[in-house]
Amino acid sequence: MAEETHMAEAAREPRKRKIGKKKGSKAKKKAKMLQSAESIRAMKPKKIDKKMQKLYRKRARDYNSEDESEQDNATPLGNNEDELIGGSSSGEEAEKGGDHSERNVDNGFSDDEEHGEILPGIMRFTEGSNAFRLAFRSIIKKTVPEDVLGPVLSGQKKLVAEKLAEEENERKVKGEAKKEKQLVIEKGHVKPANYLDSHEKFLIGVATKGVVKLFNAVNKAQNAQKGLNPSKFKDAKVIKKRRKEAFFSELGKTSSRGASASAKAHTSKGPVDGEGPAWAPLQDNYMLTNSKLKDWDKMPDTVVGDDIGRVSEDSSDDD
Amino acid sequence: MARFRNKKKVFVKPVSKKQQATVDHVTGDKIPRSFVFSRYRLPGPLKQLQADLRKLMLPYTALKLKENRRNKLKDFLNVAGPMGVTHFLMLSKTPTAPYLRVARTPQGPTLTFKIQEYSLATDVVRSQLRPRCPQDLFKNAPLIVLSGFGTGEQHLKLTTILFQNIFPSIDVNTVKLSSCQRIVLLNYNKDTKLIDFRHYSIRLQPVGVSRRLRRFVQNHQVPDLRNLQDVSDFVTKAGYGSESEADDEAATVTLASDLGRVNRASTKSAVKLQEIGPRMTLQLMKIEEGLCSGGVIFDEFGNGDGKKTKDNHEDMENDEDEHDEEDEENDEEDGDDIEED
Numbered sequence: 001m002a003e004e005t006h007m008a009e010a011a012r013e014p015r016k017r018k019i020g021k022k023k024g025s026k027a028k029k030k031a032k033m034l035q036s037a038e039s040i041r042a043m044k045p046k047k048i049d050k051k052m053q054k055l056y057r058k059r060a061r062d063y064n065s066e067d068e069s070e071q072d073n074a075t076p077l078g079n080n081e082d083e084l085i086g087g088s089s090s091g092e093e094a095e096k097g098g099d100h101s102e103r104n105v106d107n108g109f110s111d112d113e114e115h116g117e118i119l120p121g122i123m124r125f126t127e128g129s130n131a132f133r134l135a136f137r138s139i140i141k142k143t144v145p146e147d148v149l150g151p152v153l154s155g156q157k158k159l160v161a162e163k164l165a166e167e168e169n170e171r172k173v174k175g176e177a178k179k180e181k182q183l184v185i186e187k188g189h190v191k192p193a194n195y196l197d198s199h200e201k202f203l204i205g206v207a208t209k210g211v212v213k214l215f216n217a218v219n220k221a222q223n224a225q226k227g228l229n230p231s232k233f234k235d236a237k238v239i240k241k242r243r244k245e246a247f248f249s250e251l252g253k254t255s256s257r258g259a260s261a262s263a264k265a266h267t268s269k270g271p272v273d274g275e276g277p278a279w280a281p282l283q284d285n286y287m288l289t290n291s292k293l294k295d296w297d298k299m300p301d302t303v304v305g306d307d308i309g310r311v312s313e314d315s316s317d318d319d
Numbered sequence: 320m321a322r323f324r325n326k327k328k329v330f331v332k333p334v335s336k337k338q339q340a341t342v343d344h345v346t347g348d349k350i351p352r353s354f355v356f357s358r359y360r361l362p363g364p365l366k367q368l369q370a371d372l373r374k375l376m377l378p379y380t381a382l383k384l385k386e387n388r389r390n391k392l393k394d395f396l397n398v399a400g401p402m403g404v405t406h407f408l409m410l411s412k413t414p415t416a417p418y419l420r421v422a423r424t425p426q427g428p429t430l431t432f433k434i435q436e437y438s439l440a441t442d443v444v445r446s447q448l449r450p451r452c453p454q455d456l457f458k459n460a461p462l463i464v465l466s467g468f469g470t471g472e473q474h475l476k477l478t479t480i481l482f483q484n485i486f487p488s489i490d491v492n493t494v495k496l497s498s499c500q501r502i503v504l505l506n507y508n509k510d511t512k513l514i515d516f517r518h519y520s521i522r523l524q525p526v527g528v529s530r531r532l533r534r535f536v537q538n539h540q541v542p543d544l545r546n547l548q549d550v551s552d553f554v555t556k557a558g559y560g561s562e563s564e565a566d567d568e569a570a571t572v573t574l575a576s577d578l579g580r581v582n583r584a585s586t587k588s589a590v591k592l593q594e595i596g597p598r599m600t601l602q603l604m605k606i607e608e609g610l611c612s613g614g615v616i617f618d619e620f621g622n623g624d625g626k627k628t629k630d631n632h633e634d635m636e637n638d639e640d641e642h643d644e645e646d647e648e649n650d651e652e653d654g655d656d657i658e659e660d
Contacts, residue, residue, distance in 0.1 A: 185362040188417055190436045192598065194446040203517050204592050207504040208570050210464035211521055211590050214489075214499070215572040221491040222576070243492070 221246070350487050352379045353406040354395055356386050358420075361410060364439065365417055369410050371440040371597040375503065375518055376408070377457040379487065392611060399424045406485050407610070419601065420611065421481060427609040428616065430478060432601040435513060443596030451593050453500070456520060460486045461501035468507045474606055474617035475507065478514075496578050502592065512619075516599035519592040523578055526571055526587040531556075 048056075196204070355373045357365070373382050381404075395407065409420040417437070422429040444450040463486050468479045482505055499521060506515040525533065531553065535542055547553055571587045582588045606617040 184414060186364060187415075188434055188436050189364045190438050191442050192438045192446045194448075199515075200594075203504060203506055203515055204519065204594075206466050206506055207464055207502050207517065207519055207592050208590050210466070210504070211462065211499075211502055211592070212570060212572050214462060214491075215496065215574070215590070217491050218494055218496060219573055 349405075350379055350403075351405040351484055352403050353408060353485065354381055354384060354399060354404050355408040355410070356384055356390075356395060358392075358409050358411040360388070361412055361417075365410055365412055367439050367441070368417075368437055368597055368599075372408060372410070374440070374457060375461070375501075375597065376485075377460075379460060396425055396610070409611075418604075419599070421485070422610050423481060423484075424610060427607060427611075427613060428477065428481070429607040429609070429611050430481060431604045431607070432514070433604050434599055435602055436598075436600040438596060438598040440518075440596030443594050443598060447593070450595075451520060451522070452595070453520075456500050456595070459498040459500055461503045461518070462486070462489070462499055462521075463503045463505070465505045466507070467509065468505075470507075470509060474603065477606060477616075478603065496574060496576065501595070512602065514601040514603065516597075516601055518595050518597060520595050522591040522593060523572075523574070523582045523588040524591060525582055526589050529554075529556075 353376045355369055355376060357369055361369065373380055373384070398404070399407070405424055407420070407422045407424055409422070411418045411420070417434045419432045419434055420429055421432070463482060465479050465482060468475045486503070502519050502521055504515070504517040504519065506517075507513075508515065531542070542553060544550065544553060547556075570590045572590060573587055574582055574584045577584050578588075602619070603617075604619045605615055608614045608616055
């Protein structure tokens with residue numbers, strides 16, 4: 001404790017010294033006189049460059065002026081340190097002691113000089129920065145348990161944890177609801193595979209068969225009337241005859257022949273139309289040929305020519 | 320605000336100034352036209368499916384049909400008359416599954432399909448290594464192939480007729496092969512009672528020509544001859560041996576006329592199909608006599624004539640709601656809400 005009182009005195013010193021350089025030196029001397037023999041060794045600091053001394057003092061003053069009271073400045077440094085570290089253990093204090101010695105070596109000051117009011121400003125400055133360094137180092141060195149909340153002390157409280165858990169829960173519920181909604185929206189929506197499975201191949205095969213049949217029928221029909229001009233009366237007659245023949249031959253082999261729906265339906269339809277004049281509006285049944293779907297179930301009985309194709313095509317496709 | 324809205328509604332937009340021919344000028348058959356629209360709000364993927372279906376129904380459909388949430392079936396029906404629309408394709412969505420209703424206007428019948436599974440055109444395209452879309456692919460109506468429908472059951476026969484009449488018919492004597500670019504396939508599976516709905520593009524390739532030569536003729540690009548000793552190598556070398564296109568005898572046709580630069584009438588051509596989507600697996604749920612109303616001809620569960628089972632009750636309820644609202648708004652002109660571009 002004796003040291004600390006010294007320090008308090010030293011804290012008062014700078015005011016006096018402010019007046020002049022010389023006085024400062026005198027005060028130093030006085031202090032020296034007061035000190036015991038240990039202070040004799042304090043001659044060393046004098047060797048410090050004057051300019052540097054000035055600078056140090058100035059810095060010390062600035063440093064101290066920020067604090068509320070000068071008296072407290074010197075001593076509570078240790079306490080501040082403790083606060084900074086936040087309940088630091090005794091081990092840290094020991095570390096601090098070790099650091100003290102280190103610093104002494106660096107500056108060339110002894111412990112006694114520090115307390116002996118020789119350049120107290122400098123001491124305080126160095127000590128202050130040191131404390132901060134210590135505190136910082138201890139914080140850095142501290143191993144924090146792996147936690148979501150991190151090293152925040154207040155975060156360790158249960159309240160925050162609960163809040164976070166709640167938020168997480170809410171998010172989960174929301175996400176699930178969204179997912180469900182999306183599922184309902186996407187119901188039935190299927191992304192096709194990027195290869196052809198057997199079913200698709202089968203369907204393509206069926207469709208290909210239909211196309212081939214239609215094209216063949218077209219080829220057959222159009223080859224027959226090649227070179228004939230339907231607008232010429234003579235040619236039109238020939239065409240009519242041929243179509244009639246083709247139509248009756250179709251009728252004869254309906255059961256055996258297999259054709260695609262559209263192809264067949266229309267092949268049979270074509271010849272029926274072909275009975276009249278080539279140009280549509282001249283036909284008797286022009287614009288009357290729309291199928292009457294109202295009586296769709298009576299159709300097989302009444303409209304024979306139109307229906308044979310359909311029936312046959314259906315039966316044939318099943319084979 | 321309400322007054323303004325009412326005023327806006329009174330304005331009747333003149334429906335489609337340029338009258339398209341409702342009758343094919345060659346064959347004289349009536350050209351079927353269609354509307355594809357949705358009943359009630361659809362989620363994103365189904366909206367896309369609707370767009371795909373519209374594209375599929377081209378060219379005789381309203382590609383940019385604008386519908387309003389407040390549009391009733393009656394509104395569409397009002398517009399359908401003057402525009403010569405003969406078929407409606409309606410998409411709707413319930414919590415269990417999306418539904419597709421295909422109806423003939425104005426009297427019906429209406430077929431209700433449950434869409435078990437569907438894939439969009441974009442999904443199909445994404446699954447392909449080399450998607451193909453020639454420019455004039457959608458300029459002509461697709462062919463339709465129905466297979467497996469010939470089980471003799473009445474409802475299947477009706478389905479066949481309805482789908483055959485949804486696209487313009489082809490006259491074999493006059494049709495141009497270059498206009499046959501697409502094909503719609505409906506395949507009925509007897510065991511599962513499901514209908515596979517597929518949409519393919521048709522491509523013709525000359526048979527017996529090496530890939531290199533075909534490319535050369537098609538692309539008009541200077542081939543890379545660096546690695547060859549002689550020009551003749553280019554013609555004679557078969558290229559890679561991995562030509563998996565083992566030419567199916569069944570898939571080759573002789574063309575009636577030349578088709579493009581490559582496919583000559585004199586040579587044989589192979590038919591290749593590539594899917595363009597959309598893809599659907601449909602289940603026929605019921606058939607109604609009228610347009611979304613009237614007696615039930617066929618029911619998947621009840622199988623009874625005119626008997627309403629519990630399953631189709633929700634649909635009926637929807638329709639009833641519709642009617643109620645329609646009655647309320649009877650004095651208003653609703654037809655103007657539908658616009659066609």
